[in-house]
Amino acid sequence: MGVIEIEGLRKTYRGLRRGRTVALDGLDLEVPEGGVFGFLGPNGAGKTTTIRCLLGLVRPDGGRMRILGREIPAGLAGAIGKIGAIVEQPSFFPRFSARRNLEILARLRRLPTSAIDDVLERVGLADRQRDAVRTYSLGMKQRLGIAAALLKDPALLLLDEPANGLDPAGIVEVRELIRSLGREGRTVFVSSHILPEVQQVADRVAILSRGRAVASGPVADVLAGVGGGRLAVKVADMEAGRRALAAAGYRVRTDGERLLVEAPPEAAADVNRALAERGLYLHELRPEGPDLEAAFLELTRGEAPG
């Protein structure tokens, strides 16, 4: 049984100006317990709508959802104590201190003040806890959002673009935090458009396109599903090399000072032989597995990545 189970989720927004917008078109998704689950998709694919539906913030038009074994939205009140969430930009009262903002939330669950101390320490805001949130940088607000999500000591974290607005150091911090949360046995559901980040931390991913999951599973399986990878080759005479490999039946193209050959890593010996037979000797041969970005673009072709 998954921590999150979604079947046939549908949501259409109706507006006077923009008319009818299908955000979710029968989404099926299962997120297993523990680890980090990456939720990817271009802008408008329905990522945030999915999270909002799971949290009862918008009412879906159809489909079923279960979180931690409870039907949503009927059982949400019973499950919410074990769910920490950031939806879009984390929002706080700007004139209140970080501590006061967390105190207001902590009272909702009768959490001790030590819980506030712990999360502030964990996200590195202990020194600035008495300052008004409006004086915080975007990255600090993002960290405060994560602190608020962690305050309940949740079994499931729903993080919508948690690295948004962070500088490179902040991104690394958040990455490490997400990794450690996943290792603690929590389930961390991360929606993000920073694909390399997700690839570095996620155990499993789902790729969303036009309101449907077009791929889902362990990262390796999803990557395998979109092609067998390629080999990057460097030889002294690039044009001769390209002709030799094309004559040997490979799809090959020039990419700057190297040739990219559409072939799995195990074809490296054959590629080497094909070149050597024509008197062309390798300067470099390196397998390049398909990355998540390539998979993402392949699976969501025709939509702007976001």
Add this chain to the structure above:
Amino acid sequence: MALWSSEWLRAWSRRTLRVLTLPAAAGIVIGVAIGTARSSPPAAVPRPPSPAYERAMKACLRGEFASPEELPPGFASLREFCEATVRPEDFVPQPSQVRLADLRPLLEGLATVVVMLGVVLGATLGGADWGTGQITTLLTWEPRRLRVLMVRAAVTATTIASITVALQALLIALYRAGVALRGSAEGAPPDWLAQVAGVGLRTSAVAALLGAVALAVATLGRGTAPAVGALLAYLVGVEGFLAGLAPRVAPWLLVRNAVVAITGTPLVVYRGGPRLGPVGAEIVRTPGEAWVVLLLWLAVLGSTALAA
């Protein structure tokens, strides 16, 4: 209780509360201090009738106030009517004085300010976290919207009631001290305290109720500024226009019912005239009915806010 405690902390952490109430309290202290300082004790000797009194009495005796043939019931002669109507004390220049008898009208006069304070507080306490987006964070902790909004309305009403009761109690206490120091208790009814306490509590109740209405409007408008703007425009502009254009709707208007509820005086309309027959007064809204109408307003707007 957990939600109440959280909402209470949120409400009382708002800077707006301090920004609005501390100057109001300071204004009360300064106002009463100035009034007391300028107050002079009543003159020990009776003042002679003023020339204005003499002129009014002569005019009355000439039949300018009522014709001798059409005296109101209970008066046998024009002189008797004039002596009852034109009283010398009404023409004696009043010294600037803190008078206990003036406390009730003073509180009733300030009721508008107190109620507007309630409206602004209600709108700001209800609209703030729509503006900041904090409502989303809150709903990820307590997803039962009905519960959230009901508790918020209760906390807002209690907060407004507490603040306005405290401010009015401060005014009453300082005013009473001013009367004791340099004013006069002459003419005040024996139950003056019960009367002013009644006015103060009714004003606070109306302020709390209209504050909850403002909270509902802020929830509908998803922000403080739209709610304050819309409510002030409605209360000051639209209701005045409606009352003038269609007097029949007056008994259903917020301002009219608020006035009836606070003063305890029924809303009366006078019907009749040259074409319509004898003029007669008709009570169109009693104080009890006014409270019901105010609660109806809250119920309708509150339900709409919950459904939106």
